[in-house]
Amino acid sequence: MSIHTPSRWRVAALAALMAGALPSLALSASTATDKDKLIELQKKLDQSIHMIDALAGRVRELEARQAAVAAAPPVAATPAAAPATAEPAAAAADQRISAVEQKVSQIETANATRHSDDSGLPLHGFADVGVGNRNPYFPTYKGFYIDNLDFYLTPHLGEHTRALFELNNEVGADGSVGIDLERAQIGYQFSDRATVWIGRFHTPYGFVNTAVHHGAWINDALRRPAFLQFEDHGGILPAHTVGLWLTGSEHAAAGRLQYDGYVGNSQLIEGGVVDMRNAGNAHGKLIVGGRLGYQFEGGSLDGLTAGVHAFSASRIEDDLPIPNATRVTAYGGYLTYDSDQWEHNAEVYFFDDEDLSGTTGSHHSNAEYVQFGYRVSWGVPYVRFERTDLDQTDEYFLQQISGGSYQRAALGTRFDLDSRSSIKLELAETHLTDRSRERFAEEQFQYAIRF
Amino acid sequence: MEPGWVCRIFRDWAVCCAGLLAVGGQPAAAAPQVPTAGGARLDQLPQQWRDDRGDRLPLASLVGHRVILTMAYATCHKFCPATISNLGRLQQALDARGEQVDFVIVGYDPDSDGPATWHRYRAHRHLNRSNWHFLTGTPDATAQLARQLGFEFWKYDDHVMHDVRVVVFDAHGVLANAIGSGTRDWSAVL
Numbered sequence: 001m002s003i004h005t006p007s008r009w010r011v012a013a014l015a016a017l018m019a020g021a022l023p024s025l026a027l028s029a030s031t032a033t034d035k036d037k038l039i040e041l042q043k044k045l046d047q048s049i050h051m052i053d054a055l056a057g058r059v060r061e062l063e064a065r066q067a068a069v070a071a072a073p074p075v076a077a078t079p080a081a082a083p084a085t086a087e088p089a090a091a092a093a094d095q096r097i098s099a100v101e102q103k104v105s106q107i108e109t110a111n112a113t114r115h116s117d118d119s120g121l122p123l124h125g126f127a128d129v130g131v132g133n134r135n136p137y138f139p140t141y142k143g144f145y146i147d148n149l150d151f152y153l154t155p156h157l158g159e160h161t162r163a164l165f166e167l168n169n170e171v172g173a174d175g176s177v178g179i180d181l182e183r184a185q186i187g188y189q190f191s192d193r194a195t196v197w198i199g200r201f202h203t204p205y206g207f208v209n210t211a212v213h214h215g216a217w218i219n220d221a222l223r224r225p226a227f228l229q230f231e232d233h234g235g236i237l238p239a240h241t242v243g244l245w246l247t248g249s250e251h252a253a254a255g256r257l258q259y260d261g262y263v264g265n266s267q268l269i270e271g272g273v274v275d276m277r278n279a280g281n282a283h284g285k286l287i288v289g290g291r292l293g294y295q296f297e298g299g300s301l302d303g304l305t306a307g308v309h310a311f312s313a314s315r316i317e318d319d320l321p322i323p324n325a326t327r328v329t330a331y332g333g334y335l336t337y338d339s340d341q342w343e344h345n346a347e348v349y350f351f352d353d354e355d356l357s358g359t360t361g362s363h364h365s366n367a368e369y370v371q372f373g374y375r376v377s378w379g380v381p382y383v384r385f386e387r388t389d390l391d392q393t394d395e396y397f398l399q400q401i402s403g404g405s406y407q408r409a410a411l412g413t414r415f416d417l418d419s420r421s422s423i424k425l426e427l428a429e430t431h432l433t434d435r436s437r438e439r440f441a442e443e444q445f446q447y448a449i450r451f
Numbered sequence: 452m453e454p455g456w457v458c459r460i461f462r463d464w465a466v467c468c469a470g471l472l473a474v475g476g477q478p479a480a481a482a483p484q485v486p487t488a489g490g491a492r493l494d495q496l497p498q499q500w501r502d503d504r505g506d507r508l509p510l511a512s513l514v515g516h517r518v519i520l521t522m523a524y525a526t527c528h529k530f531c532p533a534t535i536s537n538l539g540r541l542q543q544a545l546d547a548r549g550e551q552v553d554f555v556i557v558g559y560d561p562d563s564d565g566p567a568t569w570h571r572y573r574a575h576r577h578l579n580r581s582n583w584h585f586l587t588g589t590p591d592a593t594a595q596l597a598r599q600l601g602f603e604f605w606k607y608d609d610h611v612m613h614d615v616r617v618v619v620f621d622a623h624g625v626l627a628n629a630i631g632s633g634t635r636d637w638s639a640v641l
Contacts, residue, residue: 035601038601042490045490122605124605124607124612152607154605154606164608192562210608211609213607213608215607218607218610251567297568297571298571298572298574298575299575302571302575338526338528339528340528340532343528375528375532377533416529418632419529419530419613419614419615419632420614450612
């Protein structure tokens with residue numbers, strides 16, 4: 001057997017081993033994070049390249065020795081034959097090494113471009129905890145609190161089918177931890193212009209209700225305006241609707257036209273809180289609404305969005321022994337300015353409600369807030385003013401625990417610790433203006449993360 | 452409002468800010484090494500991209516100069532503006548050296564941010580140099596490039612959750628360095 005054969009087979013065997021080892025190395029690191037995997041792959045590749053260099057040196061040494069041995073007997077006759085034989089041998093070795101390097105590169109490419117398993121379900125979410133002289137949502141409590149552990153799931157289902165689930169572990173008014181399927185929507189995306197969702201979604205009115213979801217980290221402010229909180233956190237509007245929602249946007253002129261239309265189960269006031277009737281309602285009445293906005297892009301108005309919204313819930317009852325029923329009609333507008341430097345929001349809501357029980361007639365109320373924020377390198381300081389003037393003879397508000405009128409001024413800031421965690425501070429003064437005349441100051445601290 | 456409310460608010464506010472400044476002023480721990488995604492090559496990445504004028508731009512065509520690449524989305528006002536601003540400072544440093552480098556910004560959200568959006572974006576921010584490229588690809592190509600280069604991201608409705616990350620390719624198109632959230636001196640990667 002010539003001296004070439006075992007060396008060639010060793011190189012080929014090593015290349016085959018690396019070809020088999022590299023995928024298994026990748027698999028063995030599959031449970032680590034992506035960053036850990038990349039670091040590990042890089043280390044292994046460096047080791048492989050060192051090994052190739054060492055093998056190449058060994059091949060050249062062996063072939064040079066063989067050339068020297070083959071040329072040795074007729075030493076005087078052909079002294080020039082040794083270099084002439086060594087050159088083609090070295091070139092052949094270089095070719096084999098190049099082939100091995102190319103194979104390693106192909107393996108690396110195949111591994112890097114390997115698609116992740118499409119049947120997997122990435123799990124992401126948010127969590128927040130805090131402390132304050134009052135609980136930010138249930139002001140009768142004081143001290144440390146846990147708020148949300150919010151899981152966000154969007155399984156990849158194909159080119160057009162969409163699904164979104166937001167499963168929230170949250171603390172309720174009684175201090176117990178409950179699990180809420182806050183959003184459960186399955187939809188079909190026809191195009192950028194139109195997606196239809198069915199399920200439980202955030203009712204598309206105003207700005208905050210569809211821009212700031214349950215993950216506290218996403219909100220630059222420590223909390224939503226009180227009247228726009230989720231139903232079980234003191235909000236007075238139907239923040240969730242179970243029904244059908246058409247949404248889309250269209251590029252138009254200097255920006256984008258945004259539109260929403262929805263229909264769903266008319267709500268019920270249960271235990272003093274608006275309930276969105278996940279399983280349907282007893283009377284089959286509906287809430288119908290829509291929103292139209294325009295987002296400027298480019299030019300001097302870049303970042304400005306203006307819109308109007310309205311909804312009418314044809315019959316909202318309460319859970320009294322002799323229930324009241326109200327047709328709730330709300331309409332209003334919103335204005336936001338969102339740029340690299342500023343974050344300003346304002347929303348106004350007008351209520352024209354009709355007592356369907358036939359005793360108190362029509363009622364008119366309003367609620368509004370304005371918030372100004374300034375973006376700096378470390379976060380977002382903000383100031384906010386909120387006000388509601390709710391007719392307390394309107395059963396829709398009277399039967400809600402949080403249906404009283406109030407005013408609030410707040411000064412706060414968000415401080416980004418890194419790209420995944422932030423702390424927020426808020427100092428606020430709240431004045432209840434009809435059910436009681438209580439005033440109280442709040443000092444709030446929140447630690448919010450995303451993962 | 453109670454008398455003295457304003458004074459009390461600002462007193463409490465000043466105390467909180469002082470505390471934050473004290474915490475923020477502590478020397479930071481050494482920044483962890485930013486993984487470089489293992490020597491990835493420009494010509495191994497997805498190549499089907501369109502720039503903000505709608506023209507095709509294969510990444511492999513940029514080999515020959517160093518390439519500094521990041522990902523962003525147009526309505527991001529949290530970390531993308533700071534990243535782009537820092538890239539602008541790198542451009543100034545490179546101009547001082549007389550070195551030509553290509554800057555590539557790949558969109559995280561091609562469904563929302565197409566070439567027209569990026570065209571408006573760069574015009575609004577005066578990022579009009581010809582060596583700056585704002586690219587849109589398919590969702591699959593975007594996800595693949597992000598995986599290959601270590602850009603972790605996910606969509607939360609209209610928001611894109613992402614970290615700060617910039618990667619640097621050498622003149623041969625080989626990934627040579629990376630910048631992350633913990634990188635203090637971006638110019639050191641040059």
